[in-house]
Amino acid sequence: MSLVSTILNGLLSFMTSNxxxxxxxxxxxxERKLLAARSRWWNSTGNGSHDSAKVAQKGNIKAGDGGKKFRAEWPDEDAENWKWMKxxxxxxxxxxxxxAAGAPCGPQIVGAMGGSGSQVQGVVDAVVQQREAGRGWMSRHKLLVAGGVIFVYVLIARLLGDGI
Incomplete structure (x- = not known):
């Protein structure tokens, strides 16, 4: 039991500390509240692989245990999670x-709320675009071109002479 409490203390520290x-x-x-709430769903449904999820959809794993292990270990918490999800x-x-229409709000809507994750991705995209700006095919593949030139030179030299 001390192992479980150590893990839970570490998780609590991870979720609340900056x-x-x-x-x-x-x-x-x-974002931390969103991730904590999503962990309730993950534990009880096995990432969407529970028995009542008949249709394979994007976002659910196909080989999960359906939350059976979590349900066996913590039945009260599992029941509370299902009540919370409903x-x-x-x-x-x-x-x-x-x-309200019954359609799921996709992760793109959640990410559009302007959290630090989307800001970081925006910075990464800007850096990649700046790095790639003004570079043609030749500059991106200069080693391939150099190798091809050497290969063609050696091939022509062998065909025309005794070799190099």
Whole structure:
């Protein structure tokens, strides 16, 4: 039991601390709440692979245990998670909140709220675009071109003479 409490204390520290450590994420309070809520869905449904998810959809794994191990270990917590998912209108196959029409709000809507993850991705995209700007095919493949030139030179030299 002490192993479980150690793991749970570490998880609590990870979810509430803003200290950067190996394997940690930088996230706003809203993003941390979203991830914590999503872990309730993940534990109880096995990432959407539970028995009532008949249709394979994007976002659910095909070889999950359906949350059976979690249900066996913590039946009270599992029942509370299912109640929470029903009250908050969570799609059990994808873990996304359903809108009034019954369609899931995709991750692109959640990411568009402007969290640190989308900011970081925007910076990465800008750096890649800047690095690739003004570069043609020849400059990106200069080693391939150099190797081809050497190969053609050696081939012509062998055909015309005794060799190099």
């Amino acid at each position: 200290e950067i450590t190996t394997g940690s994420i930088t996230a706003s309070t809203e 009250e908050n209108n969570i799609d059990t196959a994808t873990g996304q909140r359903l809108n």
